[in-house]
Amino acid sequence: MSLANADTAQMRTTTRAAEPAAGSLAAFFRDLEPDWHSAWAWDHYEPVILRLARQLGLRRLCEIGGGRDPLFDAAGAHRHGFDFVVNDIDADELARAPSGLRTARFDIAGDLSEPDVERGGYDMMVSRMVFEHVSDVERAWSNIHALLAPGGVALAFFPTLWAPVFALNHALPEKASRAIVHALFPARREGGDDPKFPAFYDWCRGNPGQLRPMLARAGFNDVHIQRFWGHGYFDRMPGLKQLDHNFNALAARLGWSLVTTYAYVVVRKDGA
Template structure:
């Protein structure tokens, strides 16, 4: 399975004939064989979503927390053969969504009473760096189960505890952690169009043993937790960068879930 092919070859309506609705998300990732380092997760996030859409025949895609920075423009989404709906809880963020894209304002961890709610209306729900900011993640997954169509898939990409860099962000006062992030990435935050929101890290872990019971309660039985280690926070710190890389490489080799840095949590709703 070539990710390069997925990127170059858009998902057309005819490609649904080649979907395999009987496969599991576990089997999908076994064939995909991701690398252990989190750089793979960042580089292959969009191709992985397109690949999921192709393999499972998914077209109606909701991007949770997409706001000002959605996965695709309207033209790109059309080119990939997907119907993209951009979600955010914040009207101000949705106002910054590029022209031509549909939007839906609702709280993924809310009571699903908002007018923009479409129960069973999405084939694929995805999010990137959103779940660490959600206060009630179990309720969010329960709501996702309600919003997905039978056979629908959801993928959440988020940082995990207890990786030291995120543990520090979690334990420090918000003002202090904000100052550190601004110092490390001065062009990516607030003034650079990438605001920092408070992080709660509720259920943000890289352990299947930890997450599976909660996801089962939310209604899912087809579950995959793709663990990643390593990060780029020390890239401008020679010496510390190499020590940290060695630590994460060893943790990945022995499969130490406690210090994963990121995870893809992927679930599929029963086809009914």
């Protein structure tokens, strides 16, 4: 058995041993049997959302920070039965959204007084690579609680500290980190399809013990943090790529939350 497969087997055994309550978010992810590597998180982001929606009957979907690159276009949202709203704080980003989609411009960490806000209006709220750019994440989670309908679910997928690659991005001046990212990923240059925005990494951690008290303050009791390790930043650097992979495989096997690279944080609001 390879190290990666051994890591995955150990993590699954640990998850099963915890015996999550039937019907909980933890039980949902136990049944999925996710891999430890972040490639699984990227590949399964949409399938996880669709499975959650089907299993829990979630129809009114809001994508936080969807802007120019939402999860679904109008045809896709209709095909999956979603009443889909794309949110962003930036009017220019919303203007780049595919035609035919309903949009809502408001700050997820703001005071929720904007006209587009629908308190209790969403069954599901999702975000991908957004929360690291939010300066007050605890307030954002409190706002999500207010925006979700009873029984609603939110899923945030974000990079975490203190993975070395993101710790470096966090420590460097924005100008320097922007130059590095643009060198590694030319498509992310300004004006491209995937621009780089300043990152704060507020509450962007993979440690459930750190996150759960904050999420409880926001009003959530059913909480699941799915941790991932590994990334693709060194794919063009063979020696460094293998060294980094070995480090992350070991961290995953040990369950070392300090150096997770990404996390799904999934919460459910209590029902009526």
